[in-house]
Amino acid sequence: MNMSSKLLKPDSHLDLNSMKELPDSYAWSSSADHADGQNSSGSDPVPVINLEDPNVMMHVGHACKTWGVFYVMNHGVPMTVLDEMEASGRDVFSLPLDQKLRAARSADRVSGYGVAQISSFFPKLMWSEGLTIVGSPHEHAQKLWPQGHIHFCEVVEEYKKEMNKLANKIMWLVLGSLGITKGDIKWAGPTGELKEACPVLQLNSYPACPDPDRAMGLAAHTDSTLLTILHQNNTSGLQVRREGTGWVTVPPIRDALVVNVGDLLHILSNGLYSSVLHRAMVNRTQHRLSVAYLYGPPSNVRISPLSKLIDNSHPPLYRPVTWSEYLGTKAKHFNNALSFVRLCAQINGFVDVNDHSSVLVG
Numbered sequence: 001m002n003m004s005s006k007l008l009k010p011d012s013h014l015d016l017n018s019m020k021e022l023p024d025s026y027a028w029s030s031s032a033d034h035a036d037g038q039n040s041s042g043s044d045p046v047p048v049i050n051l052e053d054p055n056v057m058m059h060v061g062h063a064c065k066t067w068g069v070f071y072v073m074n075h076g077v078p079m080t081v082l083d084e085m086e087a088s089g090r091d092v093f094s095l096p097l098d099q100k101l102r103a104a105r106s107a108d109r110v111s112g113y114g115v116a117q118i119s120s121f122f123p124k125l126m127w128s129e130g131l132t133i134v135g136s137p138h139e140h141a142q143k144l145w146p147q148g149h150i151h152f153c154e155v156v157e158e159y160k161k162e163m164n165k166l167a168n169k170i171m172w173l174v175l176g177s178l179g180i181t182k183g184d185i186k187w188a189g190p191t192g193e194l195k196e197a198c199p200v201l202q203l204n205s206y207p208a209c210p211d212p213d214r215a216m217g218l219a220a221h222t223d224s225t226l227l228t229i230l231h232q233n234n235t236s237g238l239q240v241r242r243e244g245t246g247w248v249t250v251p252p253i254r255d256a257l258v259v260n261v262g263d264l265l266h267i268l269s270n271g272l273y274s275s276v277l278h279r280a281m282v283n284r285t286q287h288r289l290s291v292a293y294l295y296g297p298p299s300n301v302r303i304s305p306l307s308k309l310i311d312n313s314h315p316p317l318y319r320p321v322t323w324s325e326y327l328g329t330k331a332k333h334f335n336n337a338l339s340f341v342r343l344c345a346q347i348n349g350f351v352d353v354n355d356h357s358s359v360l361v362g
C-alpha cells in the first residue's frame, strides 16, 4: 500500500448507482492483480462443510488450518431469514443518497451508513457502500425511514438471532478441533453459549460498475473478528488470498454461507488458525449485496492464546487484548495490527508471519 500518496477523504460520498464512467478517484488500475482470482475449481477447492457430517469437527479444523475460509451447508438458518435480510439490504441501498446519508456514520462511531472503515488507508476510493449495525438497528432504521421501519428491525433482529446460534455452533467446532472444551473458556458461561458475544452486522452494497477491471469493491483485509459469517447473494465477488496460488474466487453457492477466520481467532489459537486475507471485486452488470455477521467476544474479555495450546516449545505468540482494544490497533495500523500484539515480534523485531501489510492494495 502506498501510504505516501495523497489519501482521499473517505467520507466523500458519490452516488455510485448513477455513474456512467469510473472517476479517477475510483481507478485502482492494478490490472495484473485484478486478473488474478481464478475459481478454485482448477486446483484445491475452498472446503464445503456439511454441518451434519459426523466428522464435522475434523473438517472444520482442517479448513481453518489450511484455508482460513470454508462454506457451511446444512447450517440451520432458514432460507426465508436469509432472503428477507437480502431484500431488506436492497431496500436500504436503493434509497436516494440523501436519505441514506441521514444515517451516516459519524467520525467517532463504528455504526451507521458510509464507506468502508478501512478506506482511509488507501489512496483510491472503493466501489461500495455499507451500513454497519452494532446492537439494535432501531436508531439507523428510524433515520432511514422516519415513517416506518418496524419490518427492517424485525428482519435484522431475526437474522442476528439465527447468526448468533450458528456462530456459537461453529465456534465450538473450531474450539473442539483445537482440543478445547467448554470448561476451558471462562467467558462461555455455565451453559457454554458464549452468550455475551458482541456481534456487528455489516451490510455491503457493490453497485454495477462501468469499469470493473479497474475498480475495487472492498480492498484486501482480514476481519478483526473471531469468525465472520458471510451471506453473499448470487453474484460472485469475494476472493481470498491463498499462499502459493494468489487470489481465489469464492463464488456463491445456493444454500451455503461462507465462514472466515478472523484475527482474534488467530490470536486465540496461538497462530494455528490464520485469519484469511480477502477482498470483494465488482462487476459491470449486477448489483452485488453481502451481509457479514462479525462475531467477536464480549467487549470486556481479553483474548489471548489458549493455555492448553501453550507449552515450552509453543510459547504464547500474542499478548492479551480485548476486541475493542484490537479494533483501535486495527484502526491505526490496519493489516499490520497483529504485529502490534505479537510478543516475539516486539521482543525480537521479527515480522509477523500473518502480517499482510505488504500485500498489494488490490
Ligand SMILES: C=C1C[C@]23C[C@@]1(O)CC[C@H]2[C@@]12CCC[C@@](C)(C(=O)O1)[C@H]2[C@@H]3C(=O)O
Pocket (backbone or CB within 6 Å): 110, 116, 117, 118, 119, 132, 200, 202, 221, 222, 223, 224, 225, 294, 327, 330
Ligand atoms: C467491528 C468492526 C469490524 C470492522 C470495523 C468495525 O468497527 C465495524 C465494521 C467492520 C468492517 C466491515 C468491512 C471490512 C472491515 C475491515 C471494515 O472496514 O469494516 C471490517 C472491520 C474489521 O473487521 O476490522
Ligand SMILES: O=C(O)CCC(=O)C(=O)O
Pocket (backbone or CB within 6 Å): 202, 204, 218, 223, 228, 230, 232, 237, 238, 239, 278, 279, 280, 289, 290, 292
Ligand atoms: O462482500 C464480500 O464478499 C466481503 C465482505 C467483507 O469482507 C466484510 O464485510 O468484511
Ligand SMILES: [Fe+2]
Pocket (backbone or CB within 6 Å): 221, 222, 223, 228, 278, 292
Ligand atoms: Fe471482511
